[in-house]
Amino acid sequence: MLDPLGPIRTPRTRGIGRATTLAVVTAALVAGAGLPTLATAQAESLTPKRVGSAPVVPHGATKSTAPADITQIDLSITLQPRDQVALTTFVNAVSNPASPLYKHYLGTGEFGKRFGADAATVASVRQALTAAGLHPGEVSANGLTIPVKATVAEAKKAFDTDFAGYKLADGSTGFSNTKAPAVRGDVAGKIAGITGLDTATRATPRNVPKQKPKPAKVKPNAVAPHNINANPHLCSDWSSFLGSQGMVDGQNYYSSGTLATAYDMNNMPDGAFGATVAIMSLENYSSAAVNEYQSCNGTKANVSNVRVGGQAGAPDTANGEGGETALDIETVASLAPGSTILVYQDANTEQGLVDNYSRIVNDNRASVVSISWGRCDLVRGADSTLNLILQQAAAQGQSVVAASGDSGSTDCYRYGGTQDARLSVDNPAALPYITGVGGTSHSGSVPSSFSTWNDGQGAGGGGVSKYWKLSDADNPAGSVHGAGYDPTVCGAGAGESCRQVPDVSALADPNHGYLVFTNVDSQGVWYSIYGGTSAAAPLWAAIVATANSSVACAANGPVGFLNPALYKLVGNTSVFNDVSDFSSNDLTASGYFGGSYQATGGYDMATGLGSPKGRGLIAALCRQLPSQPAGSFTSVSPTRLLDTGVPGAIPARGNTSLQIAGGNDAKGNPNGVPAGVTAVALNVTVANTSGVGYLTVWPTGKAQPVTSNINWVDHSGAVPNLVTVPVGAGGKISMFNGAWSSPARVVVDLLGYYTPDTAGANFVPLAPARLFDTRYGDANNTAKAPVAGGADISVKIAGGKDAKGNANGVPATNVTAVVLNTTVTRGQGDGWMAVIPTGGAVKSSNLNWTDKKTVPNLVVVPVGTDGKVTFHNGMGGQVDVLADVFGYFTSDSGAKFHVAGPKRIVDTRYGKGAAAPGQINGNTLHINLNDSGVLAGATSVVLNVTVVNTHGDGFLTAWPGNTTKPGSSNLNWMGVNNMIANAVVVPVHDNSVDITTNSPADVIVDLMGYYSAS
Incomplete structure (x- = not known):
């Protein structure tokens, strides 16, 4: 019998004659019929099985020298989750506005514990890989990926495949496995995908430049940042230069301000302040060009790079390298200028693609992910792996948008062959847990009409996926069919639908495209006008980021996987510019086999649900959030829950969590807080501090907000504050010490709690x-x-x-x-x-x-x-x-508490929530609380107010908006450059509150919640 844990070998019969062999078998049959059957089953279970499919030869590639056997390669083995049905059910539930689990996302690091492969699966796959001569590492944090190091020779033997070398159309080289990798039969079903064997398959940026980037000797005149409560706009030097070239804003190109106006994103309250957008990049780009763009447009988005893999270096901008990433960054900065933008960079290989997706999702720093790189759906490669990563993103509440391609209905036409190969869609937009963004054409600051982008050379990608299906019951996108839909393309059965692309759309026509700065050198600033669906994807990312940053959405976390919510809005003209002029994304006129997908009312496969109306979309997405249960308050005699002490102090830049619901007090006795509590009132004190720092408290399981509850300066001693905070996943709250070098001793006392019943006050x-x-x-x-x-x-x-x-x-x-x-x-x-x-x-x-x-x-x-x-x-x-x-x-009357934060709504240092940046000094800061109607019924609000950059002794007063200032104070301070915070509960009048100080100071206001009659 073969060793079920050993390498696959062919049994040898040398030394055993035929008669002897027959005798053994006959004896076995006489002894028990099950024995040879068992041996046969075990042998069959070890028979190698192939995982996935062989790579498709890249278009335009020619054979070249195969890789040497000693070539080192890094591979990833993606495991099946422990319960795929449970994972799919969970993702559909947390993404569906009709589900009681809507928005109950997993926190960072929780996915692996709940859905990662079980320990037995990990052990068996690692053992099989080792037995095959490979060198597996430890499983990743999400429990799905085992990294493997190998040489080409070891990979050939282990996976029963050869390798071919290729010279690609762009002159670079790579290699691919010639057959789908084979693994031992008993573990094949535990593996979702194997990547890293193919370095020749590349993704392509889905952009269409109007012309190659070229230099202009125009030094942008800097514009003061006005990204909050104001519309970014192009600096005068560049506006004049483009005018001298016969180019009209809104006709020949779109500037940041005109684009924002066209999509009703001008003068947004906070410019997506506090939201983070991840841009997936497979190239290097010019940071100097992005800086020049922001300087010229008056934006101040925080842009930083995350190097996942690949090599850093100067991009070949003359030949277009870096243009895609610059387009993505600058589009997000134009429409979400208060956001943080993380550019994740890796090599343009299949492994680089997988590593980039994985890092973005495992980091879980960004609530929105923008992808502008794609490939023909025929080139399946790492599809199963990517789909699992996207399911993890959806489980964590991350929205992922992707360009749908620029080849209309014929994304795979370059690969020739059958009709199915040509009439096809783009990947990853075709994957089920992503929002595919197609292309439209329009002009003007307030477009009067919208049509499908199709200029005969390029068109917005759309159509029916050959490979992916959706459940009509679990995913509303599955039950909505566009004109030309054909269920036989993917073999959809009862209760299923083929995946259709795109879901939505936005401007992609290069004839009315996006002004992009791509490089800065001695010749000046290089620029071009870009179109393509890779411009439409970051536009959508910026709008979703703005929704996530709004008070309306902040109460329950980010929008998450968009499609279930979007398809509930089909035909809603307050949300979408619904293209219904029967324009088509068919490129038959260019000589390719075409499919006639026309823009019709409602959903269609030319423009999806339509292009966004910014404010309308944001309001609609946030209204679909579950209403927070109104909370009544139970006060308690102050009870100490936590004292970290000096040895247990939270380290600088560190965090900790505290069990609230069903937890114990500092002495180990039950704290009396019941399960189902919605929020808690705490007195939090930070002691033994040095340097400058802050403490942020937020519900566990939610993304850490850009807010603070306690602030301190050098030798502040003990600094207290009242904290009203929602209780998060598992009945816990989290705390972050924002000091750069000093640990913080934290003391927490319970004052009361809110529950969604009427027993409290x-x-x-x-x-x-x-x-x-x-x-x-x-x-x-x-x-x-x-x-x-x-x-x-x-x-x-x-x-x-x-x-x-x-x-x-x-x-x-x-x-x-x-x-x-x-x-x-x-x-x-x-x-x-x-x-x-x-x-x-x-x-x-x-x-x-x-x-x-x-x-x-x-x-x-x-x-x-x-x-x-x-x-x-x-x-x-x-x-x-x-x-x-x-x-x-x-208990007689009064208002109930609703969670609405933590969310920063004012920061005078940057002009957020104010008419312009500038300190408060005797003047009144009027805060309008009308954000998507969430606070329309508020009778009072719970705020955390912080003053910084003080000029001397002073005090702050908050009172109901548009009423007489009272003779009281909320915050008192002493000295210059002080920083101090205090919680404030202030009545609301005219849906607003007013704040003033009697001496110069910057003011920061974070919303924690509100009270209303219902």
Whole structure:
């Protein structure tokens, strides 16, 4: 019997005569009929089986010298997930607006634990590879990829294939395996794909330049960045130069501003600030050209490179290298100028392609991925591997858009052969878990008409995939059929449909194309006008990134896999420019076999669902998010949940998570927070800091937001703040220490929690009113004297008075807790203060300060049985205290809490949320909260407000918009270049709030949630 774990060998009969052999077999048959059957089954299970298909010879390639046997190659073995049905079901559920799992994405690193291959599969495949003479590494974090090192000779033997060398049409060389790789039969079914054997197959950028890039001796005059609340526009020097060449903006080319206007993306509230877009690149490009473009257009997108593989170097821009990547970056920067752009670069080989996709998805840093490189669907190569990677992206909430090709309905015409080979679509746009973007043609800043891009030389790719099917029940894209659809192309059965391309479209006509800067050298700035569907894909990426950054979508995470949501909007003219003029993407006129896919009403395979109407699309995508359950509040006596201590401090640039729902307190006892909690109110303190830093708190499983909750400067001591944060995956929250060099000791105290039931209390906001101030004395009988160390101040809140002797607005009965903004100042020495219900025990602190520092903190505290709250000075030195009331919780009436963040809505350093960049100094910052209607019913909002770059002592006040400024404060600070944050709950009026400071400072506002009547 063969060793089932050993290499495949042919049994030898030498030394055993025929008679002996027959005798053995006869004995076996007499002894038991199952024995030879078992041996035969085991032998058959080890019979080599081929995985995938052999590569297609690249178009225009000629045979050349085969690779030497000693040539080193890096391979990847992609494993099947442990349960493909469960993976597909999960992806469809989290992507479907009708599913209760919608938006319940996997966090970074979770995919492998849930869907990666099981340990037995990994072990058996690694053993089989080793037995075949290969050198496998450890399985990847997503549990699907085993890296393998081999020589060509070892690969030949292990996979039973030869290799052929090729000289490609562009003059480069490569090699390909001549047969599909064979592996041992017992592991073949566990392998989804084997890549790295083919270096000759290349992807092609799906762009069409109007002319080769050429230099212009025009030094762009820099435009001040105005990417927030303003439209990027082309600098005057370049506008004049192009005009001198007889070129008209919106006719012969589109500038950033005109493109934004055409797609209703001008003057967006934040320019996709906080969103990250990944651009997949298989080439080098000129960063200098991108910088010149941004300088000329007044954009300031943060662009950085992630080198996955391949070699860095100067691009051959004269022959078009780098043009595609520059087009992608500059298009995203034009429409999403506040975004972060990550350019993932690798070699243009099959392995480079797979490694690039894998890195983008495993990193999970970008919520949107733009792909402008493709190849004929006939060249299947790594399709199965790529499809699994795209399923992982969908499971994590990443949107992936891809150019659908520039050869109309005949993407594979260059390969000749049968009708099916010519009438075909582009890959990866044809894969099921990607959004394929086709091409349209239009002109003007407000286009009056849209048609299919087809100029006889190129056309937007579209048609029916020969290889991929969709379930009509699980994927709405499957049940929508365009004119010319033929289910026999892929052999779709009952309840199935062939994958159709494109899903959507945008401008791709090079005759009205995109102005692109491609290089900068001694001759000037090189430029061209680009078209092609590779321009339409990043346009869509920019719009989706803007949706992800909006308040409307931020509450539940990114849009994710787009197609299920998009196909629910079919025919919606407030969302799509629906091309229905019967224009076609048929290139028959060019002599190729054509398919007549015409643009008709609704969905079609010429332009998909249509091109986007920016604001309409963003609103529609975000409205499809599940409504957040309204939360009622349960206050608790402050309970310590965590104290990392100095040894356990969160390291610089490090993070940790904390179990909230069903977790324990710092002493190991149950913390009392039930399952199903939606958000939690915490007092978070950072201590033992040095240098400059910040702490970000967010729901586990969501992407880390561009927000902060606590900020500190050198030797800040202990810095507290109230944090209201949604509870994430597994009932946890995450915390990130943003300091570059200093660890942070973090202390977390529980103040209360929100649940989607009616058992808790609702919130009633109040116009801010001062309760007392020990610096001046007041009508609450508070003495004009600091509070001594160890002493208390008890103030009647429920049914009490304000500092002037008027009713403070808090009723005498049915009040469970109050929201107070409390500030300590002029303290002698370091100290801490606890705010507790009168009669309660001191279990934690709400404010911490160092000598003579001014420190504010928002406090949510239950009221005592007598309606009073006690302020306890826990240290030996005296300190002044002042408090303002902002609202109360009651079981009688009031508003419920809704999650809407964390999301940055104002940053005056960059002009985000403001009319222009600039500090607040006595002037009023008016914040309009109307974002896609999400906050339309808000009665008050929960904000985290930070001041930075202070010029001296000062304070900040927030109050209902368009009303009289109150005599209270939310944030107080001392000194120059201070940085301090405080939580704020402020009523909303006219769907807005106002903020001002009494001395110069930059202001940052992060939205955490809001209250509404329902």
